[in-house]
Amino acid sequence: xxxxxxxxxxxxxxxxxxxxxxxxxxxxxxxxxxxxxxxxxxxxxxxxxxxxxxxxxxxxxxxxxxxxxxxxxxxxxxxxxxxxxxxxxxxxxxxxxxxxxxxxxxxxxxxxxxxxxxxxxxxxxxxxxxxxxxxxxxxxxxxxxxxxxxxxxxxxxxxxxxxxxxxxxxxxxxxxxxxxxxxxxxxxxxxxxxxxxxxxxxxxxxxxxxxxxxxxxxxxxxxxxxxxxxxxxxxxxxxxxxxxxxxxxxxxxxxxxxxxxxxxxxxxxxxxxxxxxxxxxxxxxxxxxxxxxxxxxxxxxxxxxxxxxxxxxxxxxxxxxxxxxxxxxxxxxxxxxxxxxxxxxxxxxxxxxxxx
Amino acid sequence: xxxxxxxxxxxxxxxxxxxxxxxxxxxxxxxxxxxxxxxxxxxxxxxxxxxxxxxxxxxxxxxxxxxxxxxxxxxxxxxxxxxxxxxxxxxxxxxxxxxxxxxxxxxxxxxxxxxxxxxxxxxxxxxxxxxxxxxxxxxxxxxxxxxxxxxxxxxxxxxxxxxxxxxxxxxxxxxxxxxxxxxxxxxxxxxxxxxxxxxxxxxxxxxxxxxxxxxxxxxxxxxxxxxxxxxxxxxxxxxxxxxxxxxxxxxxxxxxxxxxxxxxxxxxxxxxxxxxxxxxxxxxxxxxxxxxxxxxxxxxxxxxxxxxxxxxxxxxxxxxxxxxxxxxxxxxxxxxxxxxxxxxxxxxxxxxxxxx
Numbered sequence: 001x002x003x004x005x006x007x008x009x010x011x012x013x014x015x016x017x018x019x020x021x022x023x024x025x026x027x028x029x030x031x032x033x034x035x036x037x038x039x040x041x042x043x044x045x046x047x048x049x050x051x052x053x054x055x056x057x058x059x060x061x062x063x064x065x066x067x068x069x070x071x072x073x074x075x076x077x078x079x080x081x082x083x084x085x086x087x088x089x090x091x092x093x094x095x096x097x098x099x100x101x102x103x104x105x106x107x108x109x110x111x112x113x114x115x116x117x118x119x120x121x122x123x124x125x126x127x128x129x130x131x132x133x134x135x136x137x138x139x140x141x142x143x144x145x146x147x148x149x150x151x152x153x154x155x156x157x158x159x160x161x162x163x164x165x166x167x168x169x170x171x172x173x174x175x176x177x178x179x180x181x182x183x184x185x186x187x188x189x190x191x192x193x194x195x196x197x198x199x200x201x202x203x204x205x206x207x208x209x210x211x212x213x214x215x216x217x218x219x220x221x222x223x224x225x226x227x228x229x230x231x232x233x234x235x236x237x238x239x240x241x242x243x244x245x246x247x248x249x250x251x252x253x254x255x256x257x258x259x260x261x262x263x264x265x266x267x268x269x270x271x272x273x274x275x276x277x278x279x280x281x282x283x284x285x286x287x288x289x290x291x292x293x294x295x296x297x298x299x300x301x302x303x304x305x306x307x308x309x310x311x312x313x314x315x316x317x318x319x320x321x322x323x324x325x326x327x328x329x330x331x332x333x334x335x336x337x338x339x340x341x342x343x344x345x346x347x348x349x350x351x352x353x354x355x356x
Numbered sequence: 357x358x359x360x361x362x363x364x365x366x367x368x369x370x371x372x373x374x375x376x377x378x379x380x381x382x383x384x385x386x387x388x389x390x391x392x393x394x395x396x397x398x399x400x401x402x403x404x405x406x407x408x409x410x411x412x413x414x415x416x417x418x419x420x421x422x423x424x425x426x427x428x429x430x431x432x433x434x435x436x437x438x439x440x441x442x443x444x445x446x447x448x449x450x451x452x453x454x455x456x457x458x459x460x461x462x463x464x465x466x467x468x469x470x471x472x473x474x475x476x477x478x479x480x481x482x483x484x485x486x487x488x489x490x491x492x493x494x495x496x497x498x499x500x501x502x503x504x505x506x507x508x509x510x511x512x513x514x515x516x517x518x519x520x521x522x523x524x525x526x527x528x529x530x531x532x533x534x535x536x537x538x539x540x541x542x543x544x545x546x547x548x549x550x551x552x553x554x555x556x557x558x559x560x561x562x563x564x565x566x567x568x569x570x571x572x573x574x575x576x577x578x579x580x581x582x583x584x585x586x587x588x589x590x591x592x593x594x595x596x597x598x599x600x601x602x603x604x605x606x607x608x609x610x611x612x613x614x615x616x617x618x619x620x621x622x623x624x625x626x627x628x629x630x631x632x633x634x635x636x637x638x639x640x641x642x643x644x645x646x647x648x649x650x651x652x653x654x655x656x657x658x659x660x661x662x663x664x665x666x667x668x669x670x671x672x673x674x675x676x677x678x679x680x681x682x683x684x685x686x687x688x689x690x691x692x693x694x695x696x697x698x699x700x701x702x703x704x705x706x707x708x709x710x711x712x
Contacts (some may be wrong), residue, residue, distance in 0.1 A: 137606065138606050138609045138610070148541055151541070151548070151549055185504055185507070185590070185591055185594040185598075192507070192591075193507055193591060218595070218598045219594065219595040219596065219597065219599035219600075220598040220599065220601050220602030220605070221602065222603075223599070223602035223603045223605060224602055224605070224606070232595075235541055235548075235549060235592060236591060236592050236595045238541040238574075238575065239539060239574070239575040239588075239596050240575065240595050240596065240599045242541075242574045242575025242576040243575035243576065243578055243579070243596040243599045243600050243603075244599050244600070244602075244603045245575070245576050246577065246578055246579035246580055247578075247579045247600045247603040247607075248603060248607060249576070249579060249580070250493065250494050250579035250580065251603075251604060251607050253494045254494070254635055254638045255611075255635055258628075258631040258634045258635040259628060261631060262631065264628065264630065264631075265627070265630065267624075267627050267628075268623075268624040268625065268626070268627030268628025268629075268631070269624065269628055271620050271621070271623050271624030271627065272614075272615060272620065272625055272628070273624075274618065274621065275614040275618065275620075275621035275624070275625075276614070278614045278617070279610055279611055282610045283607065283610065
């Protein structure tokens with residue numbers, strides 16, 4: 001591979017397809033000139049756009065794909081229609097063959113995860129991949145996983161999520177030994193779910209060199225940034241993520257309504273508009289755009305399907321940073337180092353009914 | 357019982373005890389002059405405060421209790437120390453004996469639920485109570501349950517939560533046939549948890565006269581107010597509630613920082629201060645204060661332990677409104693009416709490991 005970072009892109013993913021992906025790639029390239037792209041998609045749509053941007057065209061290799069996975073395809077449908085020949089599959093496969101350092105798609109999450117698992121396989125010692133999100137906090141950002149790859153997790157899977165999330169925090173933040181918390185609730189006698197308690201005990205006993213285990217955290221610790229990494233199973237994680245997004249939108253609506261209600265408020269808004277702009281940047285969901293698939297033999301990033309060029313560029317640059325900082329090596333090294341502290345596999349499962 | 361509404365109060369509950377409860381009761385009484393109170397607590401602390409407020413003293417009967425349940429008591433500890441003789445127990449017992457229409461405590465949630473279950477017992481046909489919260493939305497408010505009474509729920513329990521939440525919405529909102537959604541995640545092939553899907557099928561089949569079943573909702577539908585009632589099990593519900601609270605605090609911090617950063621922003625803030633006050637009221641967590649215990653033979657409301665007099669008064673007035681609107685009758689009528697549509701009990705459980 002070249003000295004730069006090569007990103008394979010599913011040009012057909014997302015609500016807008018190439019109209020999102022091409023301008024997004026262009027933005028990322030402008031800021032990171034050593035980026036190279038491998039683009040997969042419909043020639044008739046993508047080629048004309050590339051011709052408009054010679055700089056991007058020069059940095060890219062393009063391959064035509066007949067099939068585009070639809071946003072509402074079920075994973076099984078997507079695999080049936082698109083295995084080996086869809087733009088999504090080919091983008092992932094480029095990571096497997098070493099033609100790209102990572103893949104980015106704004107396509108549908110279930111299909112992307114199903115294809116990534118099938119094509120790249122899980123890392124040795126990991127039986128379940130997770131989706132990690134960068135969560136904006138009052139202190140900066142935290143890594144939160146799993147935000148929706150799978151429903152339920154046993155103690156060992158939560159332990160593995162902690163290790164992988166810790167490695168991601170080291171690759172993305174400037175921190176040597178990130179703090180890690182397990183998401184739990186405090187109202188039960190037993191202090192929450194059994195697998196969560198068991199995972200907490202294992203993390204405490206293992207006393208890992210690259211992770212500072214900080215105990216249980218609750219939902220309000222997410223926005224407070226109490227720890228660098230928050231570990232949970234995918235059902236609660238997905239609900240937390242969407243609840244936070246919804247709350248941010250809700251408050252933005254309140255704010256807009258309040259500021260447009262009287263003349264005085266509108267004047268005040270005008271004078272303070274720089275401050276409001278700063279606030280808008282802080283609350284911008286595009287800043288944290290990109291769910292990172294962890295636990296696979298390769299990096300795959302899911303961009304929001306409804307984002308814009310800036311949001312897509314953010315997802316590409318997140319991957320760029322992780323490749324530069326050796327995310328996969330960090331994960332594999334940690335998993336190997338900690339394999340001694342992992343007990344025998346067991347079977348307690350949070351949600352046996354939901355396990356995929 | 358008198359024509360007014362009688363509320364029994366655990367005067368020792370919450371971080372501040374009587375310093376929270378007495379001013380809170382006074383506020384509620386000022387706005388609802390037909391309120392009557394039965395107060396339970398430490399004579400040495402409560403009596404002098406009552407003597408300062410003759411109006412409240414006249415509206416109240418006081419009973420001395422030796423024991424106060426501590427905020428960090430485990431439920432089992434609280435029962436051991438405080439059964440039959442703590443201020444918390446006695447406040448609940450007043451509902452059982454008919455001396456009060458409802459009980460309010462700002463004491464610890466686990467202890468309050470344990471005592472309420474033991475003293476009041478669950479309503480016929482209900483095997484698990486839930487805690488319902490009033491959730492502020494861009495459209496107004498929604499009822500969300502369970503926000504933390506118990507981890508996990510099977511399909512029948514979720515169905516019962518829907519019936520009870522619907523009855524609460526009818527008692528609290530001006531709506532005849534509230535819309536009800538089941539909280540779920542959308543990324544899995546199977547579209548979320550098995551018990552959630554099963555509960556959805558049952559609600560669809562039952563076609564209840566007092567509930568408009570609206571299907572699955574996701575985390576971001578909470579703040580959007582997509583439905584009047586959102587049903588979930590207690591682990592995900594508690595995490596969603598705390599995540600939303602944390603996100604609101606986080607954005608308030610962003611806003612404060614942004615508005616104090618430059619002179620222009622401070623001037624703008626000053627001019628728009630009425631608008632900011634309105635926003636503060638909208639975002640005020642005291643507005644939705646009060647977790648309502650549903651599924652018991654009596655109404656018990658949990659106020660936040662760290663709230664202030666206004667927040668505590670809100671919890672009292674929430675209960676006042678529910679008594680006035682016949683919440684328990686609505687729940688019991690609906691449960692009876694729908695008992696035909698309830699299939700035989702079954703055993704699929706979300707989190708068998710965590711079920712208390």
